[in-house]
Amino acid sequence: MVDEAHERSISTDIILGLLKKIRRKRPDLRIIISSATLQAKEFMDFFMRSSDDQASKGNGDAKDAAATIVSLEGRTYPIDILYLESPAEDYVEKVINVVFDIHTQESEGDILVFLTGREEIDNALEAVAERMAGLDARYGPLMPLPLYAGLSSEQQMYVFDKPPDGTRKVVFSTNIAEASVTIDGIVFVVDTGFVKLRAYNPTTGIESLTATPISKAAASQRAGRAGRTRPGKCFRLYTEQSYQTLPEANVPELQRSNLAPVILQLKALGIDNVIRFDFLSSPPAELMSKALELLYALGALDEYAKLTKPLGSRMAELAVEPMMAKTLLSAQSFGCLSEILTIAAMTTLSGSVWFHHDGERKKMETSRRKFAVEEGDHLTLLNAYQAFVTKGKKEAKFCHENNLNYKSMTRAVSIRAQLKRYLERFSINVDETLAGQASSSSSVDNTKKAEQIRRCLTAGYFAHVARMQPDGTFRNVEGGTVLYAHPSSLMFNRKADWVIFHEVMETGSKIFIRDLTKIEKAWLLEYAPEFYKVADRPG
DNA sequence: GAGCACTGC
Numbered sequence: 001m002v003d004e005a006h007e008r009s010i011s012t013d014i015i016l017g018l019l020k021k022i023r024r025k026r027p028d029l030r031i032i033i034s035s036a037t038l039q040a041k042e043f044m045d046f047f048m049r050s051s052d053d054q055a056s057k058g059n060g061d062a063k064d065a066a067a068t069i070v071s072l073e074g075r076t077y078p079i080d081i082l083y084l085e086s087p088a089e090d091y092v093e094k095v096i097n098v099v100f101d102i103h104t105q106e107s108e109g110d111i112l113v114f115l116t117g118r119e120e121i122d123n124a125l126e127a128v129a130e131r132m133a134g135l136d137a138r139y140g141p142l143m144p145l146p147l148y149a150g151l152s153s154e155q156q157m158y159v160f161d162k163p164p165d166g167t168r169k170v171v172f173s174t175n176i177a178e179a180s181v182t183i184d185g186i187v188f189v190v191d192t193g194f195v196k197l198r199a200y201n202p203t204t205g206i207e208s209l210t211a212t213p214i215s216k217a218a219a220s221q222r223a224g225r226a227g228r229t230r231p232g233k234c235f236r237l238y239t240e241q242s243y244q245t246l247p248e249a250n251v252p253e254l255q256r257s258n259l260a261p262v263i264l265q266l267k268a269l270g271i272d273n274v275i276r277f278d279f280l281s282s283p284p285a286e287l288m289s290k291a292l293e294l295l296y297a298l299g300a301l302d303e304y305a306k307l308t309k310p311l312g313s314r315m316a317e318l319a320v321e322p323m324m325a326k327t328l329l330s331a332q333s334f335g336c337l338s339e340i341l342t343i344a345a346m347t348t349l350s351g352s353v354w355f356h357h358d359g360e361r362k363k364m365e366t367s368r369r370k371f372a373v374e375e376g377d378h379l380t381l382l383n384a385y386q387a388f389v390t391k392g393k394k395e396a397k398f399c400h401e402n403n404l405n406y407k408s409m410t411r412a413v414s415i416r417a418q419l420k421r422y423l424e425r426f427s428i429n430v431d432e433t434l435a436g437q438a439s440s441s442s443s444v445d446n447t448k449k450a451e452q453i454r455r456c457l458t459a460g461y462f463a464h465v466a467r468m469q470p471d472g473t474f475r476n477v478e479g480g481t482v483l484y485a486h487p488s489s490l491m492f493n494r495k496a497d498w499v500i501f502h503e504v505m506e507t508g509s510k511i512f513i514r515d516l517t518k519i520e521k522a523w524l525l526e527y528a529p530e531f532y533k534v535a536d537r538p539g
Numbered sequence: 540g541a542g543c544a545c546t547g548c
Contacts, residue, residue, distance in 0.1 A: 010545095116543070117542075117543065174544075320547085411548095414548055505542075
């Protein structure tokens with residue numbers, strides 16, 4: 001049974017393609033796909049139409065492929081949908097007006113507001129607090145609460161509390177409340193019609209994260225959050241006319257992502273001809289070729305696009321992105337496997353490692369500087385982890401004092417252990433005793449070890465390279481794209497020359513690189529000669 | 540001077 005297939009995530013799309021393939025050998029296999037009503041037919045058509053391979057073999061038996069749509073009545077109560085008569089100029093401002101209108105004019109019941117991100121949510125909370133002061137005494141107070149993934153779980157739990165009598169709860173949430181988190185007692189939904197969506201540009205290799213209009217399917221999912229306990233209302237902060245222009249369904253994640261991990265996984269499952277794979281919706285050819293190029297450059301695929309052994313098949317098994325997988329599998333030869341294991345675990349969580357309460361931003365920066373390592377962010381993360389694991393029972397206190405997210409740090413420990421088990425399965429042994437001794441005499445201060453780590457990172461991240469300009473901004477290797485060190489990086493406002501980075505992302509008007517480490521230009525030619533033979537420019 | 544959500548045990 002494949003649930004929530006209409007969300008079109010990479011994993012459900014891939015598994016549907018695989019199941020269709022498996023059904024050719026296992027016609028007795030019954031597959032249940034649950035999805036929103038609107039998309040049901042698309043899934044049925046996918047399973048009914050014969051794939052290319054099937055047609056050529058002439059065994060596309062229509063009876064075997066028979067599929068049925070079974071409709072189940074939802075258990076939700078009726079929901080009134082209301083639209084704006086004219087478009088809103090500033091939807092955050094509009095949100096506040098609508099929240100107060102609901103509070104003063106509608107019956108009891110909590111409110112759920114969909115916004116796009118943390119910044120908007122913080123602004124909305126502030127605006128509600130301001131407006132509350134002027135609220136007529138005959139109305140009870142509002143209890144505004146934030147909800148987004150970046151909050152600690154303790155902070156997230158508040159949204160489930162029942163408000164005191166006479167108080168109305170207003171939850172300002174990101175898309176996390178659309179499907180992942182369900183709050184009971186919501187009677188009113190305010191839908192701004194936007195969501196922040198990741199997209200990957202195969203020409204530049206840059207990901208973007210931008211506010212995008214939602215689909216009709218998402219709009220109905222959001223509205224449905226109002227009718228879980230009794231009839232509700234959904235206020236859409238756009239006109240009915242703009243609603244009609246929205247796309248029916250979400251753009252499948254496979255059509256807007258870096259496909260390198262997907263292709264690696266398909267190859268590992270024995271699907272060599274990934275171009276001919278029976279996708280529910282085919283990804284653009286540019287995404288495919290960009291991913292194949294990267295995997296070839298990393299050595300995971302040979303010149304016939306076959307998975308290499310053992311490198312490619314091992315990379316596919318590791319639950320980290322291909323560039324980090326390559327780094328991990330190179331680490332033994334650089335003599336820094338224990339350290340790279342930690343760095344791999346920490347970078348997967350790097351966004352949530354540092355933690356601060358309201359108004360404690362300065363304190364967090366001071367804490368972070370305590371662990372700072374001149375050579376860059378990866379070594380700084382390693383340093384913080386090594387300090388954490390030596391604290392034993394005092395780990396939680398240590399985190400609290402140093403603005404480290406305890407939950408993230410314990411997760412890093414478990415991810416590291418998991419990655420280590422993978423490597424041991426490949427008979428790659430991790431010598432922790434040596435690393436332990438080194439760390440007690442502060443291995444990170446050891447410049448030789450640091451250089452091994454930086455070289456090893458270059459062997460995996462040679463495609464993510466930038467050079468700092470005299471003005472402090474960075475340029476990519478081609479030279480055309482201006483990149484900024486993310487403010488969370490040590491290289492923000494510091495001098496550097498060549499760096500590798502973990503991630504590049506465009507938000508707002510700037511392109512940020514995150515998790516930077518200084519490298520030598522010569523290492524690029526040493527570890528990725530073919531990749532840089534063409535791309536290299538004088539200087 | 541700042542990032543939506545999800546996943547790996």
